[in-house]
Amino acid sequence: MDTTQRTDQQRSADRRRRELLEAADRVVLRDGPHASMNAIAAEAGITKPILYRHFGDKGGLYAALAKRHTDALLDSLRAALDAPADRRERVEATLDTYLAAIEARPQVYRFLMHPAEGSQPGDQGFDVGKHSAPLLRRMGEELAQVIEERLDLGPGGQQLARVWGHGIVGMMHAAGDWWLGERPCSRAELVRSLADLLWGRLAAAGDRVGGPGF
Amino acid sequence: MDTTQRTDQQRSADRRRRELLEAADRVVLRDGPHASMNAIAAEAGITKPILYRHFGDKGGLYAALAKRHTDALLDSLRAALDAPADRRERVEATLDTYLAAIEARPQVYRFLMHPAEGSQPGDQGFDVGKHSAPLLRRMGEELAQVIEERLDLGPGGQQLARVWGHGIVGMMHAAGDWWLGERPCSRAELVRSLADLLWGRLAAAGDRVGGPGF
DNA sequence: GGTGCCTGTTACTTGCGGTAACACCAGTCT
DNA sequence: AGACTGGTGTTACCGCAAGTAACAGGCACC
Incomplete structure (x- = not known):
């Protein structure tokens, strides 16, 4: 008895939670990450304390x-990353998937990259090394795992894979961010340039004038 | 007459400004980027309106x-980047310089990477593509310029250099951020791993089990 | 019919960014 | 001397957002 009823309540609570999240989504996508809790509550047709009961605080929401x-973005990326194709193709597909996503919904992207808004003034010693958006961390770890699973990197390969995972994700992120702001070239060109970078064209390029000493 | 006196006043104002900046520096480095204007003013021994007269608003400060x-960090990086050495050595030196800087003063680093705190709720259409800290942009442009000056990249080389500049900076940043948080290896190892990545070891590595199809 | 319990409200506190208005203290001009 | 000006400093306030009581109805359950 108790269990069924509790389940009912939980279901209703979950549905409510989803509704609230969708309302919050609309507001954040419309007003940016600085949307106030009042605005979100109004969009959901309710008032603040309900939001706080459901999500604890703004950070929770x-x-x-x-x-x-x-999660949605990571699913797309995993699909591109795990495709049965050549390594270079897979890399390009992954880059393109990410760039297409941020191009299609830059507001979502901007929201996701925001460093959580958290870190209350009470955090003594304040959290060094946790500025990156959780998305970046998760993408880095995910990529690291794929690299380690599929590539033979010899001894110390696991650590190498993690460094590379985070490094490549950072490269993708920074280049994508810059590209989104200036649009200096097409997406395909950007993908190609980044893949070329990863393929060692930096090391292979010739010097411009004299030797490397000048 | 007028000029000399105005110069005097300007000098005194500049000195005051430097004092205020140093006080602000202490507070921000102690309390993190969420330091309040009140706290900064108190540290400087004055009150808020003076800060506002000098810097306009918090964003200005x-x-x-x-x-x-x-500027200080960029100077160090330029030195490493322009050293008369082998390309690989220069890359490693630059990476190491950056990592040493963020390792030595993580709070400064954390502050610099904060996306300006600006973007008032009034910005309709809200500023997509300007989230990155100005430091990242400047480092990216700087590196792009060096790459373009010193490497022969053929046609389209200028654009390629810019993509790479921002991409490499992003790689360095993300890897450094992750490393600072988890400290999974020594700085030298990290530098070596990243340089290896840029040197094409990702493309050169062998597959782990079967062909690339699985 | 009382007893929890969830959902919802109004009304409040606290703290921050930012500003207006006033006060003091040089020198300067007449 | 005495009014005028410009910079430095103050207190006291506004508006707004996060977060929190404290209270009010609906609905199951004993």
């Missing part, structure tokens, strides 16, 4: 919101 | 603060 989008 | 540190 934003975390829940971010998780949805992050 | 933070921008001025960030510029000092950014």
Whole structure:
């Protein structure tokens, strides 16, 4: 008895939570990450305390919101990353998937990259090394795992894979961010340039004038 | 007459400004980027309106603060980047310089990477593509310029250099951020791993089990 | 019919960014 | 001397957002 009823309540609570999240989504995508809790509550047709009961604080709401989008994006990326294709093709497909996503919904992207807004003034010694958006961390770890699973990197390969995972994700992120702001070239060109970088063209390029000493 | 007196006043104002910036620096480095204007004013021994007269608003103060540190870091990086050495050595030296800087003063680093705190709720259409800290942009452009000056990349080389500049900076940043948080290896190992990545070891590595199809 | 319990409200506190208005203290001009 | 000006400093306030009581109805359950 108790269990069935509790289940009912939980279901209703979960549905409510989803509704609230969708309302929050609309507001954040419309007003940016600085949307106030009042605005979100109004969009959902309710008032603030309900939001706080469901999500604890603003950070909780934003975390829940971010998780949805992050999961969705990570699913797309995993698909591109695990495709049965040549390594270079897979890399290009992954880069393109990411860039297409941020191009299609830059507001979602901007929201996801925001460093959580958290870190209350009470955090003594304040959290060094946790500025990156959780999305970046998760993408880095994910990529690291794929690299380690599929490539033979010899001894110390696991650590190498993690460095590379985070490094490549950072490269993708920074280049994508810059590209989104300036649009200096097509997406395909950007993908190609980045893949070329990863393929060692930096090392292979010739010097411009004299020797490397000048 | 007028000029000399105005110069005097300007000098005194500049000195005051430097004092205020130093006080702000202490507070920000102690309390993190969420330091309040009240706290900064108190540290400087004065009250808020003076800060506002000197810097306009909080964004202005933070921008001025960030510029000092950014300029200093960029100077170090330029030195490593322009050293008369082998390309690989230069790359490693630059990576190491950056990592040493963020390792030595993580709070400064954390502050610099903060996306300006700006973007008032009034910005309709809200500023997509300007999230990255100004430091990242400047480092990216700087590196792009060096790459373009010194490497022969054939046609389209300028654009390629810019993509690479921002991409490499992003790689360095993300890997450094992750490394600072987890400390999974020594700085030298990290530098070596990243340089290896840029040197094409990703493309050169063998597959782990079967062909690339699985 | 009382007892929890969830959902919802209004009304409040606290703290921050930012500003207006006033006060003091040089020198300067007449 | 005495009014005028410009910079430095103050207190006291506004508006707004996060977060929190404290209270009010609906609905199951004993």
